[in-house]
Amino acid sequence: MRDLTMRGCVFALCAAVTLIMPAQISGQSPTTVRMVYWPGPESDAMRKVVDWYNANRTPADGTKVEMVLFSREGFFDKEAAVLAARSSEVDMVFTASYILGRHAPHMDSLQKAVAASGEGSLQIFLPSARDSLSFQGKPYAIPMDVSNHFLYYRSDYLDRLLTDSAWQRRYTDIAQRELGKALAPKRPEDWTPEDFVAAALFFTKTINPDSPTEFGTVLQAKNLIYNVMIWDNFLYGLGGSWFGSGFQPALNTAAAQRALDVYVTIAQKKATPAGSTAYEYGEANEAFRTGKVAFMVQWSAAFHELDDKTKSPQVAGKVKLAPVPGKKTHVHALGVGISTYSGAKAGVQKWARFLATTQAMRMYAQAGGIPPVRAALTDPALAKSRPEFPVIAEHVEKYGYVETTIAETVPILEILAKHLSAAWALQVVPKTALDRANGEIMQLLKEKGYVK
């Protein structure tokens, strides 16, 4: 009886091995690549690309992609903790230009992972977006979503300003009275920061009682690093930058002073809502959407909702885009790169090469993403539903700049947010704010060895 039982077990084992082995040999289970993303429109768009890849390319590539979503709040802190722990659970890292310097020490450069040119290479992406995800001269992430700024303006009001002679006379009078210069109205496409201030005053009811809007513009002046990125456009547009030679901070220069004066003058003259000191993206959109302001500098993502008749009935159809006065736009990208600690590098490289194709990026754009790929952004079919896409491509290409991608980018932004927001709120005089910011950045960079 015991013999029989033993024989039965051996037979069952052999049968199982015979049945399972061929399946194992013929259909090796694909390598799973785990890619971290944050939830929102970006992950919705990426989901479509991932699903398509898994359905169509997995059998040939032997790679299956799994998207892991961390919650958006404190996303990069959580991801940094995972990387600092050298976890192999994550194969692809989700990163952004301003945080890349912190992630890059835990990531592989993409130089060998993607093709050198053509499809499957980083050459398909717009140069400034590509640069925004490079660290110490090497590319570390594939740019998936690009963000930049525009001047959003009410075409009905600005068009009238260019045709109504009474408005034009008053504009010049107000500029003379408030700014000491007899400026004439210009097309928003040609504005300098000075024209931006003059127009803001003209469209402010307390200065011009006939203004159709209560305020000329709305500044995003909350103590936030993203608001510094908007102000940076004026700094760079006026010829300044964060650094002089090397990494020598250059925040106490004449250009920085003029850039800060743009905000301070607007705040002093009450040409922006009083609550601007607590404003960020959402509040600025509300001010524009409710017809309280004539124009604003805002992130590219806002156009889609401000020009939507259901979401913004008061302004939809009257929103136009122009370059930020000074013709510089901050560019940052969200992207994905390879974790040094990944145990599935071969699979990750196949997926990365697929992402660096026009086909994948078109798919991503159709699903709601904003990939920095000219061919995708200027696709005529897509431009019908997203008319801002070709403008994004043009502005990122022509006016885009990247502040820096060093590991200290966020601390520098934080220092600037703290000191500039005090000046924007008229709590500190501009020179003091700039001197303090410059001093703190200098100290930080000295500690980190960037400056001797």
Next chain:
Amino acid sequence: MAQERRLGYAFLAPLTLLLLGLAVFPGLYAYYLSALDATLETFRSPRFTGLTNYVRILTDREFYDAIGFSLRYTVVVVTLEVVLGLALAIALNRELRGKRILISLLLLPLMVSPALLGIMFRLMLNEFIGTVSYYLRASGFPANLLAPPYVPYTLMVVDVIQWTPFTFLILYAGLRSIPDEPVEAAVVDGAGGWQILRFVILPLLQPLLLTAGFLRGIDAFKTFDTIQVLTAGGPGSLTTTASIYVYKMAFLAGHLGRANAAVVLLLFLLSIPMSQAIRHILRRTP
């Protein structure tokens, strides 16, 4: 007897382990990190820097500003919350129609998470779409309560709205537990309402008043969520609390070592008044 003792240890073990894991270990680790040049990038291989982080924090003007704001904030909100909580408790300590519904409504702000409350107030205080701003404007008051002159007071009011129900709840329970006899005796002796409150109710409620004030004081001092959502500590560092200072030092500036040094310093600074307060409360508690 020995078996009983062993059983006692066995019952205590899970909680002790939990405390060691969740309180003692992180506490000791914070001390350890505070002596290192630990950042998010060098987390695995930080350098020992001794007291450097402490020196940096102690010479940082913003650290003192943050403590100053937290202290002012705490004193104001705790005072208001205890006084209003007591007033509400007294007002509702009688037979009233719909009292249960009223109490349930009063407790609603307590159920909302502070971050969510911050978002709600961000909407309500928005000068274009906010209900509060609308009525303020209609009444001829400044419509934006998040503008610099008003913002610290606005934040305090938001805290008072959220946490007064907490003090009310404690004091109401205390009032309900006061026996009728002392009050009746005072009435017989000819005491008026104010005298009964001053000489009978308040002394009997004192331990609970102190407890409510103490608990709210600890919580108010470490306020983070609501203020982070509404102002992120700005403009400048006007509304930066000690917690926001530590958060920014750790996650925006990336100095985990310095952030931990700040935490240790805060613990030392607060340990003296806290131990005094606990001793005082225990002495007053029957």
